[in-house]
Amino acid sequence: MQTNQIFLLFCGILLLLGLVAFFLGRAKAARVRGAGISMYAQPDQYAWFTVLATAGPALVVSGVGAFLMLLLGAQIPTTYLLVGSLAIAAGGLAIGVLQIRPDFHARQAIERVIRLLLAGAALISIFTTFGILFSIIFEAIRFFQKESLWEFITGTTWSPGASFLEAAGRAEEGGSGGQFGSIPLFAGTLMITCIAMLVAIPIGLMSSIYMSEFAPHSVRNIAKPMLEILAGIPTVVYGFFAAITVAPVIVDVAGMLGLDAAYNNAVAPGIVMGIMIIPFISSLSDDVINSVPDSMRQGALALGMTNGETIKYVVLPAALPGIISASLLAVSRALGETMIVVMAAGMRPNLTANPLEDMTTVTVSIVAALTGDQEFESSATLSAFALGLALFVVTLTLNIVSVVMIRRFREKYRINDL
Amino acid sequence: MSQSFDEITTQLKRRHRKSARLKWLSMASLGVALLFLIVFFADMLNKGLPAFQQAMVQVEVNYNEDAETMGRAALEPDIAPLVSRSFERLIPGMIRDNPDLLGTTETRWVLTNSDVDQYLKGHRNELSEDERAAIDERVENEQVEMKFNTTFFTHGDSKMAERAGIMAAAVGTIMTMLVTLAVAFPIGVMTAIYLEEFAPDNRFTQAIEININNLAAIPSILFGLLGLAVFINFFGVPRSSPMVGGLTLALMTLPVIIISTRAALRSVPDSIRQGAFAVGCSRWQVVRDHVLPLALPGIMTGSIIGLAQAMGETAPLIIVGMVAFIPDVSASFTQAATVLPAQVFTWAGEPERAFVEKTAGGILVLLAVLIFMNATAVLLRKKFERRW
Amino acid sequence: MNSQVAEREMTPMTSQRAGQPVTRNEQVNHDLSVRVRDLNLWYGENQALHDVNIDVFQKTVTALIGPSGCGKSTFLRCLNRMNDLIRDVRIDGLVEMDGRDVNEPKMDEVALRRRVGMVFQKPNPFPKSIFENVAYAPRMHDLVSRRADQDELVERSLRDAGLWEEVKDKLHQPGTSLSGGQQQRLCIARAIAVQPDVILMDEPTSALDPISTATIEDLMDKLKQQFTIVTVTHNMQQAARVADYTAFFHLGELIEYNDTKTMFSNPYTKKAEDYITGRYG
Structure with a gap:
């Protein structure tokens, strides 16, 4: 409560000082101008400059103070901080008003500040990336201090459950702690991703071929937004659809074929994830196919090739780098997809080649590790960050490769464009 | 020197067939994708629309003294198991807030429990034969009805399905x-x-x-x-x-x-x-x-x-x-x-x-x-x- | 229509038959290649060609000239039905080749394009190797079966296009690695490799430098011994240099079709004269 009140007080007084600064600044500038002296900037600009001079330093000081207190545990009495920063605000106000002279470039000063603010905003995206990277890396390091990296990479048994004994300080009694061999998780992820790609790439690519090369405009205008709807459906909804509707169908179909399928088999989430990714592939491929210059098509058609031959031998090879890069992006998205697998795939790490069995994935294990009642410090919980790190590295690599490929593709056609 | 149109056209037949095959295949792909969309929405509507309806039952609420401690006592014994427990729990509080109620009897529509609701919607449920018969009878007397499910929009989560809302x-x-x-x-x-x-x-x-x-x-x-x-x-x-x-x-x-x-x-x-x-x-x-x-x-x-x-x-x-x-x-x-x-x-x-x-x-x-x-x-x- | 225009503008009227050039160069042979009669074309509501009549002769170069937007490219694209690719195009009239109307429903436009090749304004080699650029279409058309035949055809086509000496050591580099003029000659080699009867050229030199332009003009002169060439050009000197016959289009009408020498020295119509002497366009 105390902090809240101080915060409100600070804001209120600062606002008041800001208002005072605005009107003082404007009045002074107007007076100077009224005296017939020409000034570099408008009165309003001087006014805003005064406001900035008042609020800026005060905000910085209080922000730094709050940061030191909150994060580094520095013991600064809040009242001192409050009074100090308000004093700085008052000082800023005085300096700001003094600065209002005919030869002062108030506008440039304001714009420098604005520019700095904008650049600061741009930095936040960088901070986010590094935030993700470091937060994952730090926790992952703590994990690898407890568990072996080699076992994580090569082990075939994932059973974090046993490590709760260790967390409870009874590691000796329970014998060995949990086992953290991530291969079954990655195998499961890969299996489901493969199924998804088997659904998404052919259907997505062929749909985009139809829409960009064959379909009449009216069909295209309807079909494209309809496909986009598929992309806008939340993944949790797909997860429900996979678990409740698709999985029983898969079990029935497998039963008819005399096969035995688990209800949380890999096929149902795979297929549904594929459906989710169709619009992703189709719209990216559509862009790429459309950016193959029309002169290519005309050149081929003028040689007496059929539409199909033109597409197969000229358009698609030309678009191939773009299509591959779209597929890589799609793979990276499938690897990181969480809700569908959490709801429809299994929880049991299972190293098998049979997609009808239940198996779990990296993302499911991350969720499982972080939603349990485990101590945060336990290996079981920290394993989420080790898995997250692996996921981050893999998806980042895929994204970078895909970006490089699409850039090559675009450059190729810029050169050709004489 | 060069071939006539007819000769070329004959040679082209196979190539045109291939081209047409690509066209149909790609069209079918788009069709499959859109079919997924339709199946998905049909499935969701089919499963989700009934949620906007909720079975209500007309009961006699008898605010007697027992009900002050145990809400169920206010209801007739044959219907009590079919009414949502969330309503039963409210009764003691109602009496406490408004002591005048004590000793009066009121006829009102209340939520049934989710089993009755599911039974009326034709889904799996855990009602006994007798309970089903009781429900059927009340449906004929128009004492049980499906009504618009306002609870769904006005309440938070609940462990009782009939009471859970968004x-x-x-x-x-x-x-x-x-x-x-x-x-x-x-x-x-x-x-x-x-x-x-x-x-x-x-x-x-x-x-x-x-x-x-x-x-x-x-x-x-x-x-x-x-x-x-x-x-x-x-x-x-x-x-x-x-x-x-x-x-x-x-x-x-x-x-x-x-x-x-x-x-x-x-x-x-x-x-x-x-x-x-x-x-x-x-x-x-x-x-x-x-x-x-x-x-x-x-x-x-x-x-x-x-x-x-x-x-x-x-x-x-x-x-x-x-x-x-x-x-x-x-x-x-x-x-x-x-x-x-x-x-x-x-x-x-x-x-x-x-x-x-x-x-x-x-x-x-x-x-x-x-x-x-x-x-x-x-x-x-x-x-x-x-x-x- | 054509003759009526002429009648209005020039007197005395010579007996010009529809589609025939006003004057003929008697030294070149006169076998008919493409016969166009009363050709009209609409883009949606806009009529882009009005009653065009023209006879194109075998193994000659016919140049189509006229100000921008006069319909000369549109007309060219009627000859191999490239206009089919544009939406809302309606064509009416006769374009006859080898005794067949190319617009008749039974006509397969792929077969037509097989016999009427085309070279475009901007060079558009496929993103494949130089060899593949040339060999690819003949292979599709089953013109070559054996590997050796294929090599020979590629060499012959590249030689005919005057490119062989420049590229024989780098046949497997991408076609796009060549210079603009070389790319355009590669496109010509690609077009002649399928052995068409007619080659359409849509301002083939407008994207090229003067030296490449001269090379391609020489090439056209050589190629007309084997092929019928119809070329659209903005450049009247080019038409005067390479063409046997010249057709002048204006606002979608064929104003005058004439022997090139006559067209540039003593045009029959006032409009053609004004255009050629640079009064508009």
Whole structure:
């Protein structure tokens, strides 16, 4: 409560000082101008400059103070901080008003500040990336201090459950702690991703071929937004659809074929994830196919090739780098997809080649590790960050490769464009 | 020297067949994709629409003395097991609040329990033969009816399916989205303005650009890990709160807003900028007075789409603990809350048959909101689309 | 229509039959290649060609000239039905080749394009190797079966296009690695490799430098011994240099079709004279 009140007080007084600064600044500038002296900037600009001079330093000081207190545990009495920063605000106000002279470039000063603010905003995206990277890396390091990296990479048994004994300080009694061999998780992820790609790439690519090369405009205008709807459906909804509707169908179909399928088999989430990714592939491929210059098509058609031959031998090879890069992006998205697998795939790490069995994935294990009642410090919980790190590295690599490929593709056609 | 048309045409037959095959195959692919969409929506409507109906029963409530301690005593013994326990629990409180009720009898419509509801909707249920007969009889006497399920829209989560609603989740979604918008919109637009209008073309700028594109492709669950490690463990933002969820989603939405804002800024032709520079505007004045107003519709469109994406996101919210059981509407940004997709996720995990219906009902509401938002974005774009 | 225009503008009227050039160069052979009668074309509501009549003769170069937007490219694209690719195009009239109306429903436009090749304004080699660029279409058309035949055909086509000496050591480099003029000659080699009867050229030199332009003009002169060439050009000197016959289009009408020498020295119509002497266009 105390902090809240101080915060409100600070804001209120600062606002008041800001208002005072605005009107003082404007009045002074107007007076100077009224005296017939020409000034570099408008009165309003001087006014805003005064406001900035008042609020800026005060905000910085209080922000730094709050940061030191909150994060580094520095013991600064809040009242001192409050009074100090308000004093700085008052000082800023005085300096700001003094600065209002005919030869002062108030506008440039304001714009420098604005520019700095904008650049600061741009930095936040960088901070986010590094935030993700470091937060994952730090926790992952703590994990690898407890568990072996080699076992994580090569082990075939994932059973974090046993490590709760260790967390409870009874590691000796329970014998060995949990086992953290991530291969079954990655195998499961890969299996489901493969199924998804088997659904998404052919259907997505062929749909985009139809829409960009064959379909009449009216069909295209309807079909494209309809496909986009598929992309806008939340993944949790797909997860429900996979678990409740698709999985029983898969079990029935497998039963008819005399096969035995688990209800949380890999096929149902795979297929549904594929459906989710169709619009992703189709719209990216559509862009790429459309950016193959029309002169290519005309050149081929003028040689007496059929539409199909033109597409197969000229358009698609030309678009191939773009299509591959779209597929890589799609793979990276499938690897990181969480809700569908959490709801429809299994929880049991299972190293098998049979997609009808239940198996779990990296993302499911991350969720499982972080939603349990485990101590945060336990290996079981920290394993989420080790898995997250692996996921981050893999998806980042895929994204970078895909970006490089699409850039090559675009450059190729810029050169050709004489 | 060369072949006649007829000769060539004969040779072409096979090649034309191949070409036609490609056409049909690609058309079939599109058809399959659209069929998925139709099946999906049909399935959701089929499962979810019944959630908007709820069985109600007309009962005699006898506010006797026993009911002061045990609500069930107020109901006739044959109907009591069929009435929602949530109503029985209310009776003692009603008597306490209004002692005049004691000794009176009232006829009113109350919720049945979910088994009756499921029975009337033709789904699996756990009613005995006698209970079914009792229900059938009352249906004929018009003492049991399906009514519009207002509970679904006015209540929070509950372990009793007939009592569970989306209100708390809806409020949680709104609050989370407010945080997301308040953080992501200004930062996103400012970043885009900096990159598009101010930034020099150097390595630093390129690094930011590459970084933004990468950020857009990072799996959403990793943003959850960030939220957990940075916002919760480091900054101490309360777990499960709209604050932490909103901040996490804001970082996720940021690239979407940046990318669409940049596209909108880029679509403003340079001639406008040059014209404004030519009359002596500074760079910031050009951006503020000339470029931004023209780019605004595009920025709005992109932000709405980004927000709709964030609204459907669940994975990072699970990590920051927003899948809590929230029976009451919370009105604070720092208290535990849940959001619509997380509510859907929670319900999907409930074993009772009645919750399948609730889940699908929640999904329908969520989809309706998302479709509404996206349609708004599309209309906005159509309305303000300008060809230069 | 053509003759009526002439009648209005010039007196005395010579007996010009529809589609025939006003004056004929008697030294070149006169076998008919493409006969066009009363050709009209609409883009949606806009009529782009009005009653065009023209006879194109075998193994000659026919140049189509006229101001921008006069319909000369549109007309060229009627000859191999490239206009089919544009939406809302309606064509009416006769384009006859080898005794067949190319617009009749039974006509396969792929077969037509097999016999009427085309070279475009901007060089558009496929993103494949130089060898593949040339060999690819003949292979599709089953013109070559054996590997050796294929090599021979590629060499012959590249020689005919005057490119062989420049590229014989780098046949497997991408076609896009060549210079603009070389790319255009590669496109010509690609077109002649399928052995068409007619080659359409749509301003083939407008994207090229003067030296490449001269090379291609020489090439056209050589190629007309094997092929019928119809070329659209903006450049009247080019038409005067390479063409046997010249057709002048204006606002979608064929104003005058004449022997090139006569057209540039003593045009029959006032409009053609004004255009050629540079009074508009």
